[in-house]
Amino acid sequence: MRASRAAALAALVLAAGTVLPSAATASAAEGPQVGVDSTWFPVSNYRILDTRVGNGAPSGKVGPDGVVKLDIRKILGLTSGATPTAVVMNVTAVGATDESFVTAYPDGGALPTVSNLNVSPAHQVTTNRVTVQVGTDGFVDLYNHVGNVHLVVDLQGFYTAKGANGYPGATFTLGTPARLLDTRTEVGGHPGKLTGGEDGVFQMDVSSVAPGGGDLVVQATVTEPTQSAHLTMYPALQAPWRTSDVNFDAGQTVTNLSYVYAGRDGLALYTNSGATHVVIDYIGQFQNHGLSGDAGTHGLFVPANPTRVLDTRKGLGAPQAKPGPGSTTRVKVTGLNGVPEGVAAVVINLTGTNADQDGHITALKAGDPVPGTSNLNYAARQDTAAMTIVPVSADGFIELYNPHGTVDLVADVQGYYTN
Structure with a gap:
């Protein structure tokens, strides 16, 4: 179901390198570790933030340790009882003055030790897809680590608790x-x-x-x-x-x-x-599932506080060593910070850093043959992040295949889909 901004949301209202954060252990923001079973409502892409022109925030670059608060509930025209559980956004950084990172997280919690977007003056524009849990007050925060940078956000859709608005999603x-x-x-x-x-x-x-x-x-x-x-x-x-x-x-x-x-x-x-x-x-x-169908129990999204499950620089989730050419890194993604066993897939932010040459990573269900696709493409000596969705094996693992070169890998779980 493709909903326009007005149509999809009216229904709800009526119903009611770069510096990367490091972590020695899995980390997450304060508050509930995971949200509730949720269904998807797409909207026609529209811009909800552009600091270059004062759209959604005052005009001007976001400074060091700066936070931009997005009132998602107000942006979507929702009542206080219809807060989305998560949103999917395209976050773009423009004109960064320093090597930095941007983190999206639910308002009201502590800043998590993860990143969504790695920015550098070497590139005028950097973008990444972000799935982020919405705070209980209806806000999502965007944090810039160092330097100054413009932020642009395009909203692609949102999740609400299953059945919360009278529509299955x-x-x-x-x-x-x-x-x-x-x-x-x-x-x-x-x-x-x-x-x-x-x-x-x-x-x-x-x-x-x-x-x-x-x-x-x-x-x-x-x-x-x-x-x-x-x-x-x-x-x-x-x-x-x-x-x-x-x-x-x-x-x-x-x-x-x-x-x-x-x-x-x-x-x-x-x-x-x-x-x-x-x-x-x-x-x-x-x-x-139409206007009155049942969404069932399979393929529901459950948002999670951002949690680091892999950092080969620190030996978190895998040996402390750069994965080499032809290597497969096996990563446990369930049983951590509220993500249960038996999930169908996880939403992760995957970052390549300290690479000795240009390359790519393929993410896959542990034990499956490596498909002829890629989930992350990176350049030598640059930090590059990409969000992706990866199927999970019955024992709770994914694999990351590196066909050539050496590169450190970092993975942050942002949520999961039910099986």
């Missing part, structure tokens, strides 16, 4: 990881770079995973761009949306998890400038 179904498009090859039907402007829009066929369209979750990667620009994905045959899924500098390789709506005619891909290769990997999709 949508639940998440994991798919078989699959590469839908790779413009470096023939995969997906667009050999060659995507070119900027509306004349370069590519209408991508997604019928192999979503006949008739729907709300998809994909990992989108751009590589070898000729100019700084952004990639936007939206229903095929529509005019380009005025938001972005991936922001990138010239020559940069960037991956971002994207919640996209494909229409009956597929998914449109648009970049505003230059030319770039694009890779799209399928992760899963949301199943709509």
Whole structure:
């Protein structure tokens, strides 16, 4: 179900390197470790914060130890009794003056020792998808560690407690990881770079995973761009949306998890400038249960306080050593800070740091064959983060496969999906 901002939320109202934080042990913000079973309500992407123009906060860069508070309940037009359990946002940092990180967390709790976005003056624009629990007062906080930086936030959707608003919402179904498009090859039907402007829009066929369209979750990667620009994905045959899924500098390789709506005619891909290769990997999709159906018990999202489960720099969750070429790092993600055994998947923020060369990481269910997809792409001697959704084995593990080079890996759990 694709809801407009007004339609989806009216229903609720009527119903009621870079410096990375280090941790020697798993850490989380104060308050409940995990939230409640929740269902998904997508909204058409819209901008809820832009400190460059004073949208959502005073105009001006966020300073060192600065916190921007987002009144999610007010932004969505909800009553006090209809606070979402979590939101999904695209967070973009622009014009950072120092090596720093940005952390999103529920208002009212302690600042967690995790990060969502790693920023550097070397890149004018840095972006990452964020799933964050909403505070009981309806606020989400964004914290900047050092230096000054503009913050831009696009909202993609929200979760509410199952049945809390009289509508079932949508639940998440994991798919078989699959590469839908790779413009470096023939995969997906667009050999060659995507070119900027509306004349370069590519209408991508997604019928192999979503006949008739729907709300998809994909990992989108751009590589070898000729100019700084952004990639936007939206229903095929529509005019380009005025938001972005991936922001990138010239020559940069960037991956971002994207919640996209494909229409009956597929998914449109648009970049505003230059030319770039694009890779799209399928992760899963949301199943709509109509206006009066039952969401059931499978694929419900449970938000969690951000919890670090892996840091190879510190020996947390794995040996204290950089994973080398061809290595697989096995990570326990259940039984920690309220995440139970038997979950279907976890939402994690995965960071690569101290890499000796450019590379990528594939995240997968422990014990499964390594798919031909990627979840994180990083550059040598830079810290790069990407949110992703990873299926979990019956004994509570995921695996991170590194095909080449050496790199430290950090993983923070942000929530899970029920099995």
